[in-house]
Amino acid sequence: MPEEGHLRRLLPIVRGLHARGHGVHVFTHNRFLPQVVSAGGILADLFSRWPIEAADAESRPVPCRYVSFAGHFADEIVAAVRPLRPSLVVYDTFAVIGRVVAADLGVPAVNVCAGHNVAPAPFLLQLASDPRVAIAPACHAAVERLRSRHRMPDASPFAYVNSLSETLNIYCEPPDFLTPAERQAFEPIAFFGSLPSIEHIEMPPRHPRPAYFPAGAGGRRIYVSFGTVVWRYYAAEALAAMESLADAIAAQPDMHGVISFGGSDAADTHGNRLQRPNVRVEKRVNQWAVLGEADLFVTHHGLNSTHESIFNRVPMLSYPFFWDQPGLAAKCQAFGIARPLAPVPRGRLAADAAAAAIGAVLQQRATLAERLEIARNRELAVMASRGQVLDQLAAIAQATRR
Numbered sequence: 122m123p124e125e126g127h128l129r130r131l132l133p134i135v136r137g138l139h140a141r142g143h144g145v146h147v148f149t150h151n152r153f154l155p156q157v158v159s160a161g162g163i164l165a166d167l168f169s170r171w172p173i174e175a176a177d178a179e180s181r182p183v184p185c186r187y188v189s190f191a192g193h194f195a196d197e198i199v200a201a202v203r204p205l206r207p208s209l210v211v212y213d214t215f216a217v218i219g220r221v222v223a224a225d226l227g228v229p230a231v232n233v234c235a236g237h238n239v240a241p242a243p244f245l246l247q248l249a250s251d252p253r254v255a256i257a258p259a260c261h262a263a264v265e266r267l268r269s270r271h272r273m274p275d276a277s278p279f280a281y282v283n284s285l286s287e288t289l290n291i292y293c294e295p296p297d298f299l300t301p302a303e304r305q306a307f308e309p310i311a312f313f314g315s316l317p318s319i320e321h322i323e324m325p326p327r328h329p330r331p332a333y334f335p336a337g338a339g340g341r342r343i344y345v346s347f348g349t350v351v352w353r354y355y356a357a358e359a360l361a362a363m364e365s366l367a368d369a370i371a372a373q374p375d376m377h378g379v380i381s382f383g384g385s386d387a388a389d390t391h392g393n394r395l396q397r398p399n400v401r402v403e404k405r406v407n408q409w410a411v412l413g414e415a416d417l418f419v420t421h422h423g424l425n426s427t428h429e430s431i432f433n434r435v436p437m438l439s440y441p442f443f444w445d446q447p448g449l450a451a452k453c454q455a456f457g458i459a460r461p462l463a464p465v466p467r468g469r470l471a472a473d474a475a476a477a478a479i480g481a482v483l484q485q486r487a488t489l490a491e492r493l494e495i496a497r498n499r500e501l502a503v504m505a506s507r508g509q510v511l512d513q514l515a516a517i518a519q520a521t522r523r
Contacts, residue, residue, distance in 0.1 A: 122187050123150040123168060125384075126348070126425045127213045130293050130315045131233055134211060136160040137318070137511040143518070146205055148198075148219075171198065179257035182248075183353060184215050184281040191217040191280075192263025195271050199225045208521035209514065211291075214239070215281045217267075224272040229517050232286035233313075234293055236445035237424055237452070240306035241283035244444075248279050253354055288517060291510065293424060295499040298452055311510045314503040315428045322409075322432075330410040333379045333401060341376040343479060344415035344435075346408070348423040349383035351442050358467045360391050362440055366419060368472035369479060371397035376479075379415070381406045409433070417482055419462065422449040431458065431496045436482055436489040438462045440470070457492035460485075 128149060135145045139161025147153075147162040157164040177189030195218065202222050210228060212219020214235040223230030248254060256278045267276035275283060290307045292299070293315040304310055316322070334342045345366050347359045363380055370378035378400040382388035388404035395402045408426065412418065412433040419438045420426050427449055430437055437459035439450035447466045453459035462478050463470050482489065 122184075122190075122213065122215045123152070123173075124215065124350075125153070126423065127215060127235055128153055128156065129317070129425060130235075131211070131213060132156060132160045132162075133316075133318050133321070133507065134233070134291070134313070134511070134514070135162040136321070137507060138514065141511060141515055143515065146207070148202070165201075167198075176263065177257055177259040179255070180260045180278065181253050181255045182251070185254075185256060185260050185278045187215050188217050188267070188276070188278055188280045189257070189260040189263040191221050192266040192271070192276075193259070194218070195221045195225070195266070198222060202226065209518035211514065212284075214284050217280050217284050220284045220286075221267065221271050221273065228521055229288045230286050231289045231291060231514060231517065232284065233291045234285075234307060235281075237294060237422075237427075237449040238299060238303055239282065239445050240303065241285065242306070244282050245277075245279055248282070289513065294428065295503040297456075297499050298449075311513060312503050313507055313510050314500060315424055316432055316500060316504060318507070319501075319504060330413070331407060332414065333403075333406060333411045334377050334414050341373065341483065342414055342416045343370055343376060343378045343419065344381075344411050344417070345378060345419040346381040346383055346406070346426065347421040347440070347442065348426060349385050350423075351421055352382065352385035352387045355442050355467060356387055356391075358442070360387070360394070362463075362467075362470045363395055365470040365472045365475045367395045367397050367400045369476035370400050372472070372476060374399065377401075379403065379406065379411055381408075381411070416486070417479060419479075422446045422453065422459075424449065427453060428500060431493060432500050434490065434493045434497060436460075436486065436493060438478055438482055441466045443467075456496055458489060458496050 138145050145162045146165055147157045148165045148167045150168050151166040154164050171194040173186055173190050176193035177186040180186050199222050207228055210219050210223035210230045213233050220230055260278045264276045267273040290310050291313045292310050296312045351359050370376050380395050380402045382404050384405040392402045412429055412435050415435050418430045418435045422439055422441050439459045440462040441447040441450040460482050
């Protein structure tokens with residue numbers, strides 16, 4: 122599906138399978154062509170011919186539209202994939218169409234988990250009372266087609282939650298982020314992490330990375346981002362929290378802040394409200410570059426952002442909004458690599474409380490640094506074991522060819 126963060130988690134799989142000599146066809150949005158080609162994949166434009174909006178432009182949360190997309194266009198997309206004679210389908214959980222294609226073609230499917238500990242049962246229960254939920258008739262019709270024509274008896278408007286695989290589920294965090302009991306929901310499971318490969322991370326950039334903080338900012342460089350998806354549903358809450366954080370940073374002359382809207386168009390409307398003399402506001406940043414400079418990351422705890430922060434050894438202030446974010450925030454706090462900014466998700470935040478939380482974390486940097494080093498070693502360990510997972514995928518594909 123056209124979610125950049127989800128694509129980034131699949132690219133190391135594409136790169137690894139390509140390096141082993143496999144042809145990897147990546148069905149996604151054509152705006153991701155450079156990333157797919159760089160990873161060795163062959164991009165198939167999924168959405169120019171089959172626009173999501175033509176299947177469903179109304180249902181909320183937005184991933185319900187991906188269920189509608191699968192039911193509406195399944196026959197056409199299966200027909201487009203069939204000539205490739207795939208021996209394996211690897212799909213992000215939100216890409217319900219991947220599960221459908223694999224079932225209709227009779228080939229094994231491997232799921233790549235989308236989020237921290239998104240076990241289907243509790244999240245489906247949560248959606249039952251979620252005030253955002255509004256299911257369009259097109260989605261209900263698509264669900265019926267998935268059930269009756271495409272081997273999905275468990276299909277629902279929330280199939281993007283429970284489209285796990287009976288063959289293998291690739292989990293995008295180190296093993297320590299799930300307890301043994303929590304792992305049961307994802308069996309059979311293989312741990313892969315969410316970060317690019319070490320080789321890709323260490324590759325010299327084609328262009329110099331931008332510098333986001335002024336020279337001489339010292340040890341008081343604060344990076345704030347709540348990602349992109351939060352702005353679809355909780356723009357008012359996100360903006361209020363950012364205003365308090367901007368005020369807290371502005372009150373400290375030797376502190377510097379960078380606030381990113383994660384690429385959201387909300388920046389065009391609201392960015393000026395956050396401008397302060399020592400606060401830089403950007404619609405989008407090179408997150409790896411800014412984390413390379415920052416001393417503290419105020420985050421919603423999106424999966425990619427959290428693990429990028431760990432890799433860069435940057436302590437976090439947790440301000441989760443919804444979905445898997447509160448659980449991942451709690452896990453990071455238990456590991457001692459993050460501190461809460463508010464007592465509850467989307468909690469009201471005053472500037473003085475934000476300033477106190479920032480100051481407390483900066484004073485605890487030595488302790489946090491020790492815990493971050495432990496967490497970073499977990500990331501390195503799961504990345505080092507990726508070859509075994511890729512071999513497992515290759516074996517599944519090879520068995521299909523026999």
